[in-house]
Amino acid sequence: MNEVVLQQLVDAPLEETVVRIALAGALGMFLGLEREWSQKSAGIRTFSLISLLGAVFTVLVREADVGESLLLLGGLLVIVQGVLLAVQGLTDGDEDTGLSLTTSVSMLVAYGVGALVAAGFILEGVTVAVLSSLLLVLKRELHEFAWGLSREEMRSTTEFAILAFVIYPILPPEYEPEIAGVTIPLEPQVIWLMVVAVAGIGIVNYAIVSTYGGRGIAVTGFFGGLASSTAVVGTMLDQVRQRPEAASYAVAAILLADAAMAVRNLAIAVAFTVGSDVSPLIEAFVPLGTVIVLAFVITGLTANWRESTTMDLESPFSMKNALGFGAVFLVVLVFGSLAELWFGTLGFYITALASGLVSSAGATTSAVVLYRGEQLTSAEATIAILLATVSSIVVKAVLAAASTNTQFKRRVAIYSGVLLLGGALASLVVVL
Template structure:
């Protein structure tokens, strides 16, 4: 008696009957939205299609005639889909709606085949994503129709960078520089470029929707993409409306918090799952900067004020390539400086690059840490130096304002961020 339940629990997905039942259930799941939308094919049809694919797939695995049946079944589903599309074109349902139903039937057939072949996770993933696409029809249409030409172009360029170029890059590459060989991870480097660009796209969407409703959204989410852009916008606000200086200062503080959050996410996120330990040393100092920035902004800002923030295009190929070039150059010269002058050479490079892009310097330090050229303490210090230089350059930009109160407050609170991060590092070191 004790052996039977154990057998059922140990390997239920290895049984053909369980895989057939799961295929039928996923087919019902896919057909649920079509049934709710009162389309020509619903729960029963989709479930039967998935069951048919599962049966034919199992026969293809176990017998010689199954492959022909599997191809025949797929052909029948395609023919049925074409007939539905023609029927929709001639009837009231519409060709587009019938075409969606037809393609969904073919997806259900593929899900049944995947599950029956043992690709359980893949089949469930396809079913869930397909169902989401069906359910979110109105939202997806509204999103697509609301895109401007520039936004559509930026989205297409981002898709090319993320889904076309990334798979073509090698996982590892040794770059010879004279007698020195620098090990690089092109896919990891490009993935970081895509990640930072993706943050910018998400930021653009949020600020475009909620930018006029609060300085927290404007400053913080604007800072995720470009904290320097926040400073430039706040300078314009203060020059036009001197009374807006309190929330302008808060916006710059929150932009610094966003910059530190982004760097912390890169430092921790891109060291997970690798051969090197997670870079936890960066959590305390960067976390201190984030908390102090939020605290000072919450206390000092006049939250009755709010202002929109105009952002440029959410993404451009030129900006992506420029960002990639920045931290690739930093990576190469940082490795050379470390080889020639020791760790101090890379620190100087991190400070200089932080004036241009703290994210680039952070990603470069992470790549070197993953490659073993830097230890955790050295990588953390490089990230902190880049973060410090980014805070300093924003204070220098704010110092160009003719509003004495605004620039003095930005300088004082920026110094508070730097001192707080330094004290947190010293306390942890002790």
């Protein structure tokens, strides 16, 4: 009998109420793990029970028709309990009162996660739980980064946030300007989200490199490459000039910057085609994934991952940087559309290859926009994105060739050639 019940639970789909309640409890335990490790008054058991409470009340409201007031009452009880914990921290002279408040808010989040999962919003509930846990775990790093920001960076961040969220709702969903007799179908809101997303990637990775940059090649090369691949090459050139024995480490950092650039382009290609009127650009996984895997394999076999260095990145907290990327993107989009009309797909390929010398992200974004407007097929958009990625890899190799260290520039050239060859061979799968 027990085996039959167990098999029913295993075979039950996610829509089943029992499975959703169990998932809510598991996510609550996940949220409470960090609080338990930090030895707070509310830990794994409390958070799990709170998530279960949110799930049970949601099920009763949805399926037993007991009224939504029950759900509100549960939320109110969690808030009261959280306030009591915060007050207890104050009265006990807790020097870390901020964490007591954090625990109180986290309890309410756990209740919300339970309600989301029980209501059928499983992906949303998991996302909230993971992001919330990440914020709890990275408390020290987030505080150190925030305290290290200058007044100018704070002002630029505020300006960027205001423009990012104020501009989006006033932009039209669709716009079809006519340039040189060519009508270009655009989605201004989506385009603005792309610009904000690329700027956001730079900001997040600037924070990661600022916090962990001196702790290893993976951070310096990969996350530095997401923030600014040119800065990675410049830093490595300086390292090799000062310490010739650092050539192996410097080559690996540049290859990881190439991998980071490919990851960013792949993320743009997939994220802004999923859920749209066109099919997701899954084809991009083949050539770009090949470049990424080859870069990591080569660095894993040739470099000492414990080697590290500091990297001086230009602060991305600037509206000028975001608008500069937007300007490059629009130029590529317009010239790419005209080239595609006048010279066919080959014309856009040439544009993507040339624009990749300046910004592979801009060329990738342009290809995605044209694909969403059905001016390019999925295979054509994928090839254009690969060409922009190839162009960026070539630029790094050319910059590395300026080094006087023969071993360093020869290795960069050879390994970059391997990445290019691998991407080219993988692209044949898309074309054929």
